[in-house]
Amino acid sequence: ETGVTQSPTHLIKTRGQQVTLRCSSQSGHNTVSWYQQALGQGPQFIFQYYREEENGRGNFPPRFSGLQFPNYSSELNVNALELDDSALYLCASSPRQDLYGYTFGSGTRLTVV
Amino acid sequence: KNEVEQSPQNLTAQEGEFITINCSYSVGISALHWLQQHPGGGIVSLFMLSSGKKKHGRLIATINIQEKHSSLHITASHPRDSAVYICAVGKGGSEKLVFGKGTKLTVNP
Numbered sequence: 001e002t003g004v005t006q007s008p009t010h011l012i013k014t015r016g017q018q019v020t021l022r023c024s025s026q027s028g029h030n031t032v033s034w035y036q037q038a039l040g041q042g043p044q045f046i047f048q049y050y051r052e053e054e055n056g057r058g059n060f061p062p063r064f065s066g067l068q069f070p071n072y073s074s075e076l077n078v079n080a081l082e083l084d085d086s087a088l089y090l091c092a093s094s095p096r097q098d099l100y101g102y103t104f105g106s107g108t109r110l111t112v113v
Numbered sequence: 114k115n116e117v118e119q120s121p122q123n124l125t126a127q128e129g130e131f132i133t134i135n136c137s138y139s140v141g142i143s144a145l146h147w148l149q150q151h152p153g154g155g156i157v158s159l160f161m162l163s164s165g166k167k168k169h170g171r172l173i174a175t176i177n178i179q180e181k182h183s184s185l186h187i188t189a190s191h192p193r194d195s196a197v198y199i200c201a202v203g204k205g206g207s208e209k210l211v212f213g214k215g216t217k218l219t220v221n222p
Contacts, residue, residue: 043199055208104148105155106154109154
C-alpha cells in the first residue's frame with residue numbers, strides 16, 4: 001500500500017463533543033506527525049509519534065491526544081471540541097524521525113458548530 | 114515575526130509566464146521543503162533541499178543557506194499549476210516542520 005490515507009475526509013461536530021481522526025501511514029514509515037491548518041494559515045505542528053511513543057508536541061492543550069499502533073497507523077483525538085478547533089487536520093508520515101521523505105495525507109476537514 | 118516568511122501572499126499570472134515564489138527563514142535549518150496544496154487540502158511534497166538547486170520538470174528550487182532564503186520557480190506556467198505553494202523548514206534536531214503561510218498562485222489561460 002502506498003500513500004498516506006486519512007479518514008474521514010469531512011466531519012461536522014458540535015461544541016463539547018469528542019472526535020477521533022485516523023491516519024494510515026505509507027508502507028515502511030514508522031514516524032507520523034499531525035498538523036492543524038486553520039483557514040488561510042500554514043499548518044501548525046500538533047505532535048509526532050515514533051514507534052508508538054510521542055516524540056514531540058507543539059503548543060496544543062492536553063485535550064489533543066494521539067496514538068500510534070504497531071502497524072504505524074495513528075489516531076488524533078480531540079476532547080471537548082471548541083469552535084476554534086475547526087480546521088483541516090493533516091497527517092504526514094516519514095521513514096525516520098528526521099523528516100526525510102515526508103508524505104502527507106489529504107487531510108480531514110473538521111467543522112465544529 | 115514568523116520564523117518562515119513567504120512572498121508574495123497572492124500571485125496571478127498569465128499562462129506561459131515565469132513564476133517566482135520566495136521564502137525567507139530566521140532559524141537554523143536541516144532542510145527546506147516546498148509543498149503544493151490544492152483546494153481539496155491534500156499536500157504534495159515538491160522538493161526537499163538543504164543546499165544548491167533542484168529541478169523537476171518545469172519546477173526549479175534554489176536555496177541560499179548564508180542568506181536564509183529559498184526560491185521556487187515555475188517555467189512556462191499553466192493553469193493546472195494554480196495552487197497554494199508552501200515553504201516549510203525542518204530545524205536541526207527537531208521533530209517538526211515549521212510552515213510559511215503559503216502563496217496562492219492563480220494562472221489564467
